Amino acid sequence: MQLKLENLEYQEQAIQSVVKIFEGIARNTFDNSTFEGIRSNFSNLSLEELQENIKEVAQENGLLPENIHLSDKRELSVEMETGTGKTLVYIKTIYELFKHYNFTKFIILVPSVAIREGVLASFKNFNNQLEDIYGFIPNVFEYDSKRLSKVSNFIEEQHPQVMIMTLASFNSEDKILNQAQREDLFNNIPFIEAIGKTQPIIIMDEPQEGMDTENSVRQISKLNPLFKIRYSATHKIVKNLIYRLTPYESYKNGLVKKIEVLTVTEKNDEASLKIELADIQNKTVPQAKLKAWFQNNSTGKIDFKLSTWLKEGDNLGDKTNNPSYNNYKIDRIFKSLKTGKWSVVFSNGTEIFEKQVAGNLENIWALQIEWLIHRHFLKSQKLKEKGIKCLSLIFIDRVANYVGENPKIKNLFVEKYKQVYPEYHDGANPTDEHIQQTQGYYFAQKTNGEFADNEGGVKQQKEIYDAILRDKEDILQFGDKVANKIEFIFSHSALGVGWDNPNVFNIATLNTTYSETKKRQEIGRGLRICVNTDGERIYDESGTEDSDRINQLTVIPNETYETFVTQYQEEIKSIYGDANAGAGMTHTHKGEEQDKVFFKKNPSDDIQKAFKKFWKAMAKKTDYSIAFDEENLIESAVERINKITIPDYVIEAASHFVNQFSESGREETFGGTAIVKQKATFTALDLVEEISENTGLSYTTLFQITKKIDNHKEWVKNPPRYIHEVSQIIKDVELDEMLRKIEYKMNGEEFPFNFKDFEKNIAAKQYVETPKKGVFDKMLVDSDVERRFSESADGDSEVVCFIKLPSWYKIQTPIGPYEPDFGLVMKRKELKNGTENEFYFVIETKGTNDINDKKAITEGEIYKIKCALKHFESIGVEVQYKAPVNEYSYFKTAVEKTIGV
Template sequence: MEIKLEELQYQEVAIQSVIDVFDGNIKNTFDNACFEGIRSNNCTLSVEQIAENISAVANGNAIDHHTAKITGENELTIEMETGTGKTLVYIKTICELFKHYGFTKFIILVPSVAIRQGVLKTLKTFERQLEDIYGFVPKSFEYSSKKLNKVTNFIEEQYPQIMVMTLASFNSEDKILNQAKREDLFANIPFIDAIGRTNPIVVMDEPQEGMDTVNSVKQIAKLNPLFKFRYSATHKVVKNLIYRLTPYDSYKQGLVKKIEVLTVTEKNDEATLKLELTEIQNGKNPIRAKIKAWHQSANGSIDFKETKWLKDGDNLGELTNNPSYLNYNIERINKSLRTGKWSVTFTNGTQIFEKQTSGNIESIWALQLEWLMIRHFTKKQKLQEKGIKCLSLIFIDKVANYVSDNPIIKNLFIEKCKSIYAEFHDGQTPSASDIEAIQGFYFAKTGKGEFTDNETSMRKNSDVFDAILKDKEELLSYGNSVANRIEFIFSHSALGVGWDNPNIFNIATLNNSYSEIKKRQEIGRGLRICVNQNGQRVYDSLEITDDERINQLTVIPNETYETFVTQYQEEIKEVYGTTSAGAGMTHTHKGKPQNQVSFKRNQNETVNQAFKRFWKALSKKTSFSVAFDEEALIERSKEALNTIKIAAYQADVTSRSIGSISESGIVDEFGGTESYKLKANYSALDLLEELSENTGLSYITTFRIIENIGSINAFAKNPPQYIHQAAALIKNIELEEMLRGLDYHLTSETFPFDFGDFVRNIDESGYVTTPNRGVFDKQLIDSDVERKFAIGADLDDELICFLKLPSYYKIPTPIGDYEPDFGIVMKRKQLRDGKESEFYFVVETKGTNSIDDKKALKESEVYKIQCAVKHFRTLGVEVQYKAPIKEYQYFKNEAVKDINALTEK
């Protein structure tokens, strides 16, 4: 088999985006890029020219300056959803860079052996086809400290060179590339310095995998790269983002498989798998409990550990920083009279019992493997008719459960295969060798250096190892070779990032905890569009039903659908600010699936003309300036701090004695209370530092506020409480002073008119139909308030049209961009002459009609609304801004008042 190279538009855009960054660069030749026998990459563009090119490319790809994170560094970020061919994209980009600019030196930097092997395999697979396209193909090789002659050739050659290397090959001073005292040095300098003289372009594949640590940045800098290109679907560090292919875009365009999440766990499996009631405290205070749960740290790692003491009403999600538990509010901590066992009941119906473990994990693994095989063999029969081989990937918790004297997971696999195989193979019972042949495995070391791969076993099974990492075509083909026969691939974590195979149709995670692999990375191993025996990709139409779909990935996680999807959506939201960017999922057992919903533009010409006139008035962009009166801030803050009243920091000791116990209850007797004033270990310096940190003010400004304040005694009574109140007061004054000095100015720019039909993958709660007066036949909505407002607007005869404003309509404010909700065009007769006129409104919907409703509005929301008032004033009288608005009728009444006031003038 030879996998065919396709020319895909989105890939060409990604390639061209990089090429355009160097637009205007003089082409490198032997004469202008060769110095002292070393051929290097030479950039003739100025810093300003490169910056202009980067901004132009980002803008051309609809990436705003804030999202792009434009910097002056020679780095580019290209973000492509897993499974959409980023490896091939950067290889073709290398060819184009040589073709356009004569750049010859490229280093592909990878974080692991698995990814390195995948890159080398891609280079080999498409070598002939790339040569057909470009008339040449770069010389590529894997760096090896035992073959330094290849490094020498890399440095000297005039022909384009690609060196593929892991970060580990040069990330410490004792590595051969860094050594200064060797007999085989290049020009008597360390090889790392010689490589640096070539000014290579460094392609960072999955840079979030350790390439941004302090040491890694230092070591990569020794390569003296002309530019660094970052390629990943899950960037942690973004610099000069010039191209972005989101999960949603990939899904919408049919560039990846559709995802099915298959749950096999029982009801309340959160209780059996994720929670454990470990301790109860039953004293004079309210009953409290400690629960073992999955805590998520700031860096994203998850640990199963005890909480602090919990009581009724506590939210487990907030206390563990884990979004999967956000609907776990403790309803009751109770001891059963019948069983004598303690339990904790949550408001979502989940109940856990004292000392209950995470359940019989082996039975859950058995169920996962059973359903994996059912899905696998069902798909195998269907796909085989189309010449497509079906593969499945299984992540396991530790290698010892597959390669050891008692391999639990392998034994379960064999047991399940014996019972299920015959059903899908005309009653044929598999032999032990048959079951062994369909398994392949790849294991690598864990971060803790624990046992992972048995060297003897790996040597004996080197053909299996090679089949997974090197023989992709064989793995995808039917036949009798080792690779041909493999159908199920087992991995610990090494295949969790970077490695993929187009014909992975099923993924299962067999862990007794959360999978340590990020959800987007985990499902990404099987997102690539499948290929048939001719090496051609086989696509589905967007209208195809799930029953007929070929490209469907089934994920069988070790958690419920709700938990899995919550984690996945939080990862999407972390990157894109919204969960709607993620790929769509269907659920086979419960829950409403999301649907592909089409939004059609209103064809009424009256509506369209009115909307165009409205947009012309609304689309003007503004910028702001702030004249901050620091002296006023200081004086107002002093006055505010002097109003603080603090109760003394103290401890109360209370005595209650039980007088009698009867059927009517317990009678106790109050014995008295003694209060003790306590001294806090705080100083004036602590006050200065914490106020400065909490308000963002400099030490000097903060010192001027607190020096000689009259409320210093209040601070001494309870420093933490005082600091909390003082910071809140100062921050409010900061906002008020910023707003006072805030001024908006019209710019020459406008928001684009981009309102064609579009498709979203959402459920029914995400939109409302607006067939009468909507600019579209449906409107996206984020809340029930928006839903009711849109329905009211659609039924109003005096409205010409309205729409939910697009997400790119952002108003800049000092505390971040603001996105108003609705734009409205209303027609109404003027009082003076009775003629009908159009009136334009922008509306912000909230759960209140009052800007002073502190319970319904956050301070930041109030401030952004007040900024928006100034923005719309700057636009002129054409557009009236109304905020906050709860009900449509309230808006209508306010709008009529404004219209009457305007027409009376």
């Protein structure tokens, strides 16, 4: 089998973008490129000419000037989403550069053995097809310090040479290439110096993987490159970016697989009191970052998240605002001399270790593996009919958990495979030999050359290594007569970057949340469009339903869908400056560029006069005072607390298919859930003390509350969860009491009148044109609700003027400042005498017209709206406050009822 070469437009664009950078260069010949027996690459273009070419090509490819990162370094950056054929692009670029300019010396620099093998396999697969197109085959070889004759040929030959090297092969002074005292030197100079005389074009594959360290930059400079060309989906350093294919563009245009996220996570597991050691820094004193259950002070909601840097003596209860951790004071942060691992010891004797996850991991792994096998067999049956072999990839946390003395993950795989297999094979049971043959694994090599595990010896490992990395095409064949029967591939981190296979349809990440494998890298291993046994890529037609789609990648992480998507979007945002550039994980259909937008005051004197008068009325500031009725608080709290029901602690698997995009946001299909009940583990807690810590109520008041509570069985299910819910109820009751007694009074101060033309860097969706009735010709909007309201107000003949209120117009409340949305002036005639009156309104827009709709409005927003009502009542009847408002028509109806004219 041979993968078929395709002529894809986006790949050709990336290739020609590099070729155009060298336009105007003198074609290399024997005369201008050979000196002292060394054939080199030659360029007569000045830096200024090269930069002009770079700017022109980048502009042709639609890149904004600030994204190009123009540099005087002889470097180019090409950014292509994983799975879109980056390796083939730079291979064909080498052919094109020889064809156009007769450049002959190329070095492909790779960060790992896995990527090196992938590059060699690609050359091998496409050699004959490329020869048919270009009429030659370059001399391609991997650098080997024991075969320096190949390096000599590289230096001297006129024929195109491609040397593939890992960074480790020359990145220290003691490496053979750097040695100056040897009998086999090239013309009495170190080989690296001789290579430098060829002025090679260096292709940097995944340069973010260690090629930009100070030492690496220094060592690469010894190669004296004519140009360095960076290829990656996840650049950390960008110089002279000339082509970019974002994840969003790849996903939208069907260049990669669609994505299903099938999450497996613990639910209602607050009782586990998990703590994880996420990071260590050891400067003057050692400090640690921990993950734990944090409680939000205002809402009472608890989230499992990362702390700031903590030191010895810090109390985790204080840092997380969670009294459940009050007995967790950090006694010691240290690194074991024996194991070399960091750990944190707490005052209660608990010790946690670096990157060791708390919680019931084996149960989660079991469910992840079970669902992976289900998805694998489901897809295998459907794909086999189309001549496509299904592969699945499993990232594990530690090599020992697959090949050690107690291989937990391998044992779980075998157990679940035996359990699931009969369901898809007419009740038949798999043999032990079959289960063993279906598994392949690749783990990084040790410094002594052995693989980083101890099963089967080096010989067997080499066979597995070749099957996964070198015989990439053979692994895509299936049938009883095929030698390579691997369907499930296990890896730790070595396959995390650079390796992929078009027929990976499922990926499970059994590694911890601190895995070095990032979201884009995890997804990227299976994004490539699949191929059949003839090496032909098989595409889905536009509009294919989820159930019929061939190119569907299922990712099974051990975290919630929201966490997975959020981390993915943050990663995208850090690269592109916009989370909407992501592949299938964005919240909007259209990623918009930010532009400078000018906001000009409406030139109408009538509008400006009306607005100044309106502002004078609403600019009055107030102070508030509050009081409590303790008896009423106790009775209300007990009534609500006795209604609490606590859910069981479970592990949940949930599926989401990411579909096409729309203007209103990411469209996804919910694929369903499955739940496995767990036993909660907890420590006995002092109920009164913890609730007091959370709410600020005295012990005396809480004793009166707890005496009247009669649902203790709910507390036993999950004490921390119960305490958090009780605390939130008490806070809500406190706020209700506060609202009943709160009083606002004017304090004699006013908000300043500070309105002038301004400009902002924003996208088109963040503002709306309001030329008729807007105080400014444009209105800032934060939502579709605000956009619709603005458009309707601007077209209403009864509106005199309106404005999106500035962020500095704040009404103070006990739970924080409140910023209303709109100010609006309306003019209406009296029916009796025909005189016109102006009416002033402040409006809060929400996704509902009902203040009791807690699905659309949070508790905090409701309290702030109720406080605002009292604020506006206190400043007089001139300004009427309407909240919440979803539709402009609802606002007009409310106006009819209140002003009655």
